[in-house]
Amino acid sequence: xxxxxxxxxxxxxxxxxxxxxxxxxxxxxxxxxxxxxxxxxxxxxxxxxxxxxxxxxxxxxxxxxxxxxxxxxxxxxxxxxxxxxxxxxxxxxxxxxxxxxxxxxxxxxxxxxxxxxxxxxxxxxxxxxxxxxxxxxxxxxxxxxxxxxxxxxxxxxxxxxxxxxxxxxxxxxxxxxxxxxxxxxxxxxxxxxxxxxxxxxxxxxxxxxxxxxxxxxxxxxxxxxxxxxxxxxxxxxxxxxxxxxxxxxxxxxxxxxxxxxxxxxxxxxxxxxxxxxxxxxxxxxxxxxxxxxxxxxxxxxxxxxxxxxxxxxxx
Amino acid sequence: xxxxxxxxxxxxxxxxxxxxxxxxxxxxxxxxxxxxxxxxxxxxxxxxxxxxxxxxxxxxxxxxxxxxxxxxxxxxxxxxxxxxxxxxxxxxxxxxxxxxxxxxxxxxxxxxxxxxxxxxxxxxxxxxxxxxxxxxxxxxxxxxxxxxxxxxxxxxxxxxxxxxxxxxxxxxxxxxxxxxxxxxxxxxxxxxxxxxxxxxxxxxxxxxxxxxxxxxxxxxxxxxxxxxxxxxxxxxxxxxxxxxxxxxxxxxxxxxxxxxxxxxxxxxxxxxxxxxxxxxxxxxxxxxxxxxxxxxxxxxxxxxxxxxxxxxxxx
Numbered sequence: 001x002x003x004x005x006x007x008x009x010x011x012x013x014x015x016x017x018x019x020x021x022x023x024x025x026x027x028x029x030x031x032x033x034x035x036x037x038x039x040x041x042x043x044x045x046x047x048x049x050x051x052x053x054x055x056x057x058x059x060x061x062x063x064x065x066x067x068x069x070x071x072x073x074x075x076x077x078x079x080x081x082x083x084x085x086x087x088x089x090x091x092x093x094x095x096x097x098x099x100x101x102x103x104x105x106x107x108x109x110x111x112x113x114x115x116x117x118x119x120x121x122x123x124x125x126x127x128x129x130x131x132x133x134x135x136x137x138x139x140x141x142x143x144x145x146x147x148x149x150x151x152x153x154x155x156x157x158x159x160x161x162x163x164x165x166x167x168x169x170x171x172x173x174x175x176x177x178x179x180x181x182x183x184x185x186x187x188x189x190x191x192x193x194x195x196x197x198x199x200x201x202x203x204x205x206x207x208x209x210x211x212x213x214x215x216x217x218x219x220x221x222x223x224x225x226x227x228x229x230x231x232x233x234x235x236x237x238x239x240x241x242x243x244x245x246x247x248x249x250x251x252x253x254x255x256x257x258x259x260x261x262x263x264x265x266x267x268x269x270x271x272x273x274x275x276x277x278x279x280x281x282x283x284x285x286x287x288x289x290x291x292x293x294x295x296x297x298x299x300x301x302x303x304x305x306x307x308x309x310x311x312x313x314x315x
Numbered sequence: 316x317x318x319x320x321x322x323x324x325x326x327x328x329x330x331x332x333x334x335x336x337x338x339x340x341x342x343x344x345x346x347x348x349x350x351x352x353x354x355x356x357x358x359x360x361x362x363x364x365x366x367x368x369x370x371x372x373x374x375x376x377x378x379x380x381x382x383x384x385x386x387x388x389x390x391x392x393x394x395x396x397x398x399x400x401x402x403x404x405x406x407x408x409x410x411x412x413x414x415x416x417x418x419x420x421x422x423x424x425x426x427x428x429x430x431x432x433x434x435x436x437x438x439x440x441x442x443x444x445x446x447x448x449x450x451x452x453x454x455x456x457x458x459x460x461x462x463x464x465x466x467x468x469x470x471x472x473x474x475x476x477x478x479x480x481x482x483x484x485x486x487x488x489x490x491x492x493x494x495x496x497x498x499x500x501x502x503x504x505x506x507x508x509x510x511x512x513x514x515x516x517x518x519x520x521x522x523x524x525x526x527x528x529x530x531x532x533x534x535x536x537x538x539x540x541x542x543x544x545x546x547x548x549x550x551x552x553x554x555x556x557x558x559x560x561x562x563x564x565x566x567x568x569x570x571x572x573x574x575x576x577x578x579x580x581x582x583x584x585x586x587x588x589x590x591x592x593x594x595x596x597x598x599x600x601x602x603x604x605x606x607x608x609x610x611x612x613x614x615x616x617x618x619x620x621x622x623x624x625x626x627x628x629x630x
Contacts, residue, residue, distance in 0.1 A: 070464065113540060117438075125438045127459065127541050134460040138453050144442065145449040149385065225428060226442050 001166065002106070002159075003058050005209045005302075007031065022047055024059070024076075038080035044087035051091060054102045054216055055152075057084060062172045063110060066132035077135035081105075085142055089151040103143065103154040104215045107228060109201060111137040111158060112273045119277040122230055129271040140228040147220075147227050155215045155223065157286075160203040160233030160276075164299035173268045177202070180238070181245055181296055184256035185304065193262035196239035199274040203233045204298040207289045214286055222284065232278035232288035234295060244292040248300075316480065317421070318373050320524045320617075322346065337362055339374070339391075353395035359402035366406060369417045369531055370467075372399060377487045378425060381447035392450035396420075400457055404466040418458065418469040419530045422543060424516060426452040426473060427588045434592040437545055444586040455543040462535075462542050470530045470538065472601075475518040475548030475591075479614035488583045492517070495553070496560055496611055499571035500619065508577035511554035514589040518548045519613040522604045529601055537599065547593035547603035549610060559607040563615075 003021070007029070010019060019031045026035050036043040038059060048055075059080060060066075066073030091099045110133035111126040126137040140156045147154040164185075165178040176193055177200060183190035203211070211231050220227065236244070246254040278288070289295050318336070322344070325334060334346045341350050351358040353374060363370075374395060375381075381388030406414045425448030426441040441452040455471045462469040479500075480493040491508055492515060498505035518526070526546050535542065551559070561569040593603070604610050 123432075123440045125440055125541075126456070128456070129463065129540060131460055131464070134456050137456050141441070141443070141449050141452050141456075145446055148444065149446070225444060226440075 002162065002205060002208050002212070003056070005205050006056065006058075006212050009209050009213060020047075020050065020052065022059075037076075038084060039075045041083070044080075044083040045090065048084070048087040048091050051095075051099055052101060054104070055084075055088070056104045056106075056212060056216070057081065058106045060106075060136075061132070063108075063130055063132040064173045066135065067130055067173075070131060073131050073135060077132065078138055081135075081139045082142060085146050085151070089146060092151045097150060100150065101152050102216060102220075103147075103152045104212055105139055105143050105154060105156040106212070107136045107140050107156045107158045108133065109158050109160060109230065109273050109276070111140065114271045114273075116273055116275075119275045120230065120273050121277040122226065122228075122280045130268075144225070144227050148225060153220055154227050155218060155220055156228035157211050157215050157281075158228065158230045159208055159211065160201040160231055160288075162205055162208055163202040163295055164204070164303070166205070166299070166303045173265055174200075174272075176265070177238075177241070180241060180257050181299065184245060184253040185249055185296075185300065187256070189256050189258055191260045192238065192257050193260060193265040194238060194269055195261070195266070196242065197237055198269055199235065199237045200269075201233040201235055201273060201276055202289070202292065202295060203231060204289050204295045206298050206302060207233075207287070211286055218284060229281045229284065229286070230276050230278050232281050232286055233276065234289050234292050235275045236292045240292055244296055248293055248296045316482065317474075317477065317520060317523050317527070318371070320520050321371065321373075321527050324524050324528060335362075335365065335367065337374075352391075353399055354390045356398070359395075359398040360405065362399070363402040363406050366410075366414050367416060369419070370399075370403070371419045371421075371527060371531070372396065373421045375421075375451075376447070378423075378445055378447040379488045381450065382445055382488075385446060388446050388450060392447065393453055396450075396454045397457060400461050400466070404461060407466045412465060415465065416467050417531060417535075418462075418467045419527055420454060420458050420469060420471040421527070422451045422455050422471045422473045423448065424473050424475060424545065424588050424591070426455065429586045429588075431588055431590075434590045435545065435588050436592040437541065437543075437595045445583075459540070459542050463540060468535055469542055470533060470535055471543035472526050472530050472596075473543065473545045474523055474526065475516040475546055475603075477520055477523055478517040478610055479519070479618075481520070481614070481618045488580055489515075489587075491580070492553075492556070495556060495572050496614065499560060499568040500564055500611075500615065502571070504571050504573055506575050507553065507572050508575055508580040509553060509584055510576070510581070511557065512552055513584055514550065514552045515584075516548040516550055516588060516591055517604075517607065517610060518546060519604050519610045521613050521617060522548075522602070526601055533599060544596045544599065544601070545591050545593050547596050547601055548591065549604050549607050550590045551607045555607055559611055563608055563611045 021031050022034045024037050061073050061076045111128050113127040113129035128134045143154040143156050161174050163178050164181045169175040180190045180192050336346050337349045339352050376388050376391045426443050428442040428444035443449045458469040458471050476489050478493050479496045484490045495505045495507050
């Protein structure tokens with residue numbers, strides 16, 4: 001989903017002709033498209049053979065699926081990432097170090113695990129409580145080491161939970177954060193499995209694409225040796241989400257949220273981070289949404305093309 | 316080296332008969348001994364087939380070699396560790412989860428990279444500046460995830476730099492920390508490639524073996540989800556080392572240290588941690604040497620059998 005929106009953004013900037021897209025499942029595109037499993041030997045080499053100067057690595061088995069299928073999560077999220085990095089290293093060696101592409105890796109705030117400080121900064125320990133978070137944290141470590149050795153010029157960005165995620169729910173345990181906004185805006189009932197006091201860290205799909213585009217252009221020399229950054233976001237409780245929905249779409253929308261507490265999801269979510277100190281990413285020019293209301297308005301504009309006031313410009 | 320001393324300690328406790336030892340290079344032992352490459356498919360399964368209840372995983376390509384040979388470092392330190400963990404997971408699954416051994420993994424303070432706080436605690440980011448440190452940090456993440464999933468009961472201990480390391484110098488860039496004590500005590504010249512102000516974190520081989528034995532017996536339930544701990548140590552500058560040597564062995568020993576600044580080693584060492592807040596490990600019962608002088612006396616007692624006053628008991 002983020003990949004599709006990134007392609008739209010890059011195409012809009014006149015960079016569509018130079019794009020090669022890759023996914024494990026078949027997809028429609030007007031761009032050069034390759035469908036393969038990156039964790040299969042040889043596939044990463046095939047992708048890197050054309051020596052792209054900029055590589056976005058977004059691929060992942062999502063958190064719920066990586067937890068349910070241990071082997072698949074490690075194979076795709078860890079081995080797939082490592083094979084990609086290794087393929088770049090081989091091209092780099094073939095070219096005597098002259099081929100050194102920018103690699104933008106989407107990590108996740110799932111690299112962090114409770115207990116947390118009041119706000120998590122970029123010096124806080126990666127102690128994930130899911131296999132998905134473990135795989136992302138390992139990806140970050142590999143990215144740093146391969147960059148330090150000069151095999152590529154990497155940057156890892158830890159995306160907040162993307163909200164409002166368009167389309168159908170996926171297997172992520174975080175699905176309800178989007179569902180309680182998306183479904184009511186479409187006139188449908190949504191299930192809320194956790195209490196309203198649950199607090200979390202959000203970015204709109206539009207902000208996430210902005211992070212990726214900015215990461216592709218950033219002067220990585222200014223990052224020093226620490227090439228992974230937590231992205232800025234909006235800190236909001238589920239109660240804040242519902243209040244924002246009420247302000248944007250009225251009481252009748254908020255009434256479509258049905259409480260159905262689920263102890264399993266409550267337990268998973270209780271181990272997730274709630275709030276960040278993203279001052280490092282802000283200092284490097286990454287920009288968040290300005291409020292949860294704006295996150296909802298962006299969803300209306302980008303997905304439902306409904307008239308809504310434009311998002312407030314950030315001061 | 317630590318492995319050999321651990322075997323001596325366990326044998327002294329009457330546990331020798333139950334030991335199986337493994338190394339990649341041939342070695343002499345009165346115990347059951349297996350020589351193989353853990354990173355070769357099938358070898359880890361062979362080792363775990365007998366279902367040992369306690370596994371010490373000490374193996375590693377050292378820092379200097381892992382930096383010089385990228386492929387070997389990742390193959391042995393990352394793939395070897397992962398194959399061992401996977402082999403245990405398979406036995407665990409075969410037994411319906413009933414086989415769940417204690418795994419003691421020796422990590423390293425090389426998982427940390429500059430810039431540092433005044434003292435590094437167990438919540439500080441793992442941002443290694445070497446491939447060796449990266450491989451150890453990944454091992455820690457895997458250990459935590461495999462333990463969380465119930466495949467084994469793991470604990471990772473980050474050893475301080477071991478000093479005084481007996482025998483010949485190895486390829487570790489940290490070799491001089493031991494060399495400037497070991498060689499003068501044997502009446503030989505030692506080369507000091509860095510300035511006396513370089514500060515670092517040390518444990519004697521005897522203390523390191525104590526950490527391993529304690530980790531094997533610890534109630535891991537009390538650790539919570541964070542199963543990796545920085546071990547307590549002695550914080551000392553190179554100047555402190557030389558002063559301790561002078562106090563223990565006299566001026567004639569200290570005069571055998573020849574200054575030969577090496578900018579490459581200076582640069583590597585400048586990225587290493589210097590001081591720790593090991594209060595978490597102390598709270599869990601791990602005990603350090605009490606001073607650098609005692610570290611020297613332990614070397615005299617354990618390696619040279621020279622008469623030396625016994626180490627001061629820790630208050």
